[in-house]
Amino acid sequence: MDELNPFLISQIQLDKAAEIMNLDKAAHAILREPMRTVEMQIPVKMRDNSTKLFTGFRVLYNNARGPGKGGIRFHPQENINTVKALSAWMTWKTALANIPYGGSKGGVVCDTKQMNDIELENLSRQYIRSFGSLLGPKTDIPAPDVYTTPQIMAWMDDEYSKLVGHNEFGMITGKPLELWGSEGRFDSTALGGMYVLRELSKLAGIDLKNAKIAIQGFGNAGNFAFSLVKKLFGSRIVAITDSSGGVYSEQGLDYEKLQNTKKQTGTIANYENAEKITNEQLFEIDADIIIPAAIENQITKQNADKIKAKIVLELANGPVTPEANDILFEKNIYDAPDFLVNSGGVIVSYFEWVQNINGYYWTEDEVYKKLDAIMTKSFNDVINTQKKYQDKSRKIDMRSAAYIIALERVAATMKIRGWY
Ligand code: GLU
Secondary structure, three states: OOOOOHHHHHHHHHHHHHHHHOOOHHHHHHHOOOOEEEEEEEEEEOOOOOEEEEEEEEEEEEOOOOOEEOOEEEEOOOOHHHHHHHHHHHHHHHHHHOOOOOEEEEEEEOOHHHOOHHHHHHHHHHHHHHHHHHOEOOOEEOOEOOOOOHHHHHHHHHHHHHHHOOOOHHHOOOOOHHHOOOOOOOOHHHHHHHHHHHHHHHHHOOOHHHOEEEEEOOOOOHHHHHHHHHHHHOOEEEEEEEOOEEEEOOOOOOHHHHHHHHHHHOOHHHOOOOEEEOHHHHOOOOOOEEEEOOOOOOEOOOOHHHOOOOEEEOOOOOOEOHHHHHHHHHOOOEEEOHHHHOOHHHHHHHHHHHHHHHOOOOOHHHHHHHHHHHHHHHHHHHHHHHHHHHHOOOOOOHHHHHHHHHHHHHHHHHHHOOOO
């Protein structure tokens, strides 16, 4: 078996939880595969007037509980297995948060670092021309993910509105405020993760003010995690990496300086007066908390043993493989699973969609309060499910507990709808 195929990984995680909870066989079979998988060739006009073909995907994993919901990634290594896995994880994420959606995901194989703004805009519009008939506020609702931005959401919404002949703001979320995005959406993935960290550190007996933290990634999730961890808890971030490598400093790293280094040189790896480290070394750092906030398959059976931290906070999607999950569990490390930790993004996306449909907009404070309530409830649901199984003399990890909650909810809806 190719242990790093994310879709197989998502199936292994699902099978494990299904066995523990004794999930109905028919429900299990339905939930092991996506409902709809679409791949298209997308022609895009480039700056030299040539036309380049890009491969794009959109997978609707399950829509029993509501329209498909999930981001679009622009990534050079995108492939159908990553998109299928990410769409499955979106299904469990929306179910755990108990918001009225199913799960889906999209992607395009492309390298945004080699593209200018015009080419990016052309690609974004052409994605909607290709996949638009599958999308809509009642059917399937995209959002930003790795290397996609609010600006890209705005182009996509504009193109979709042209296709259907009227403004359709609720067809995509993570839009800029000028196009009726939601207050608080820009850093909501990281903020949701901070609420989980606040609760989990109490359980783990960690004083966040004196904690040392290492972060992998400086994009939509990692960048905001860095500033929020400092702002909310005053913790010290001793190490950070991006796709080109990173830096370590026992005294802690400076946010402004990191931002400037990235702006001027394209990567935080050129940050001065700190020790250079690789992405592999990041996980061996002497820190209390490690936050993977980049891409999948970063903590594997090769490096899980070297982790010294007490908490792994999965802000990325799929950063820990099943083998690594078991190693961390045996070492009594609190490994808070991705679809709990990073659900703040889709939760505020839900708020954005609700606001778009009603044409009535909330303050930042309202958004934060509602987000905190859902995140804290999800966290407690996971911990209580762990306790419930422990009482039955079966110790289960946090990810399996989260799966059990999500699967119970999706299966119950499919049952009442008569799908099995
Ligand atoms: N791409 C984000 C995620 O993986 C957000 C999805 C959304 O807002 O729909 O959760």
